Amino acid sequence: MPFSRIYNKYISSDRFYVRKLSNILGFTPGNVRLYKMAFRHKSVAVTIKDGAKNSNERLEFLGDAVLGSVVAELLFKLYPYKDEGFLTEMRSKIVSRVNLNQLSRKLGFNELIEYDARMISFPNKQGSLLGDAFEALIGAVYLDRGYVFTKNFLLNRIIKPHVDIHLLEITETNFKSRLIEWCQHNGKDVQFQQVDNPEGESVKMFSIEALVDGKVVGLGRDFNKKSAEKLAAEKACENLKILEVL
Amino acid sequence: MPFSRIYNKYISSDRFYVRKLSNILGFTPGNVRLYKMAFRHKSVAVTIKDGAKNSNERLEFLGDAVLGSVVAELLFKLYPYKDEGFLTEMRSKIVSRVNLNQLSRKLGFNELIEYDARMISFPNKQGSLLGDAFEALIGAVYLDRGYVFTKNFLLNRIIKPHVDIHLLEITETNFKSRLIEWCQHNGKDVQFQQVDNPEGESVKMFSIEALVDGKVVGLGRDFNKKSAEKLAAEKACENLKILEVL
Known part of the structure; x- marks a missing residue:
């Protein structure tokens, strides 16, 4: 071990911090x-x-x-x-x-x-x-x-x-099942519904909303229904902070 | 230079390819x-x-x-x-x-x-x-x-x-000005227009379409108008392959 790291670990005023860090990391930081x-x-x-x-x-x-x-x-x-x-x-x-x-x-x-x-x-x-x-x-x-x-x-x-x-x-990162499980666990109702695209829009896209207890919690738009639903579920998980509690 | 690289450059059946590659890269590949x-x-x-x-x-x-x-x-x-x-x-x-x-x-x-x-x-x-x-x-x-x-x-x-x-x-990667320049250069008309959001949508978002000669070539959605327009222009540049010709 070079002297600088020995110094850090045993002599410097940071030595207790350095030792704690070394224990966690498995090496002595320079x-x-x-x-x-x-x-x-x-x-x-x-x-x-x-x-x-x-x-x-x-x-x-x-x-x-x-x-x-x-x-x-x-x-x-x-x-x-x-x-x-x-x-x-x-x-x-x-x-x-x-x-x-x-x-x-x-x-x-x-x-x-x-x-x-x-x-x-x-x-x-x-x-x-x-x-x-x-x-x-x-x-x-x-x-x-x-x-x-x-x-x-x-x-x-x-x-x-x-x-x-x-x-x-x-493991599939399946936001739809995560959302459904979370709703079941928390006694909430979940629905997906297709909504109209902005008027006059010529791009062929689907808009799907995820609703929890009737409130829109996520919107997904994509060229096919399934992907739009997936995006809506992902957005909902993000908005409801479902990912963080897993 | 290790023997393998000398072999590649002067002896192997690939030697002409290797020399060409070496000239371009500035080193002899292993x-x-x-x-x-x-x-x-x-x-x-x-x-x-x-x-x-x-x-x-x-x-x-x-x-x-x-x-x-x-x-x-x-x-x-x-x-x-x-x-x-x-x-x-x-x-x-x-x-x-x-x-x-x-x-x-x-x-x-x-x-x-x-x-x-x-x-x-x-x-x-x-x-x-x-x-x-x-x-x-x-x-x-x-x-x-x-x-x-x-x-x-x-x-x-x-x-x-x-x-x-x-x-x-x-240099700002400004898709909107790129789109406008391209349209001017090609004698086309470009417009941005705000369109309605899907009905019943409670998420506060703006939908902006980029139209070239009246045809929708890009749709952008974001929480503010300017970003939605930027996204629409970016999408339009992508769809019209404007980036690739620069």
Whole structure:
């Protein structure tokens, strides 16, 4: 271990934080500042220059890209005879906000995230906060240790132990059944109805509304009825925050 | 240079292809099979196993991800005080199909791409074919030489000499003005009109249609009028293939 990392772990004023982080990550971070930034939500960030804040949003942008690349290669090699449509779908399942939120919680990132405590009353906000921090952490690891290290960290420490890829393969992200189950569970009535397109419209599209207890909670439009219904259900799940509670 | 690459360049039956490729890329490829696949459009691909084809689509999936990651890091470091919204927008400009098509042509990839000659009559198809091959090539370079090599290749051989990032920064991808210019150039009349939303819809959205010579060529829906118009113009540009001819 280089001296800088020994210093971080045993000598610096951050040593307790660094040890906690090392326990969670399985390696000792070099540039601690980056990791602190990865776990800092914009609600507690301060402006550093030209209106830029020291929150985790920029690292999230970077980490999202690195994660996408690592997962793309994993799937490319794991499924040598599947087409790019399948690979794309599998990747979105793995990097979905729901999945990243769960991973973030499993790994204990919730103990490291700094955010304005008043946000606790918004469980949905807090939900995406976990996944956002997950991506930001990947950005921090990448800047601190490089691509190959980050790839191995993701594959060996996170994906292999925590993500059941073959289960995800057979799990259909079916928003319609999720919405229906949620309504049954909460004693609500759910309906889908086709509505007219805007008058005079020549584009051949279907508009489907999802109604919960008679109230429109999602609208989907597509070139076929089934897809429009799917979109309406997805929109409804988003509006009703059904994804976040799974 | 390892023997395998010397063999590829001077001895193998592919040596003329390899030399041509080396001249274009600036390095000698190791696994030639990968590069051939990167330049093989699905129109000339054959089924290899379980319905999978030896076309460039899977490599395109991988290359798109690697490219996204390299460009993300470049922008992250180039603009230390810009927020993630700016970074995201800049990245989509750099990796836009129009830009990748142009890069692909500049680099001479059009001489390497194998595709069904009957496709020449569809200039739009041929357009995206160039950008697709560009991404697939990045996938091939990544599998052949690894992340750091691919990153340096992209930055030094492609982005620095051929992409004017600061010009892209000030260029707004304005679909509305593109559509209007195209219509003026082609002696066509263009209009935007707001249309009614589907009846009984409680979601507060605006529907705007783009009409060229009285025919609906794009529909945009959003929560404000301006964005809906922008979406309608974008859709119209897509439908009229206006992007591809720039």
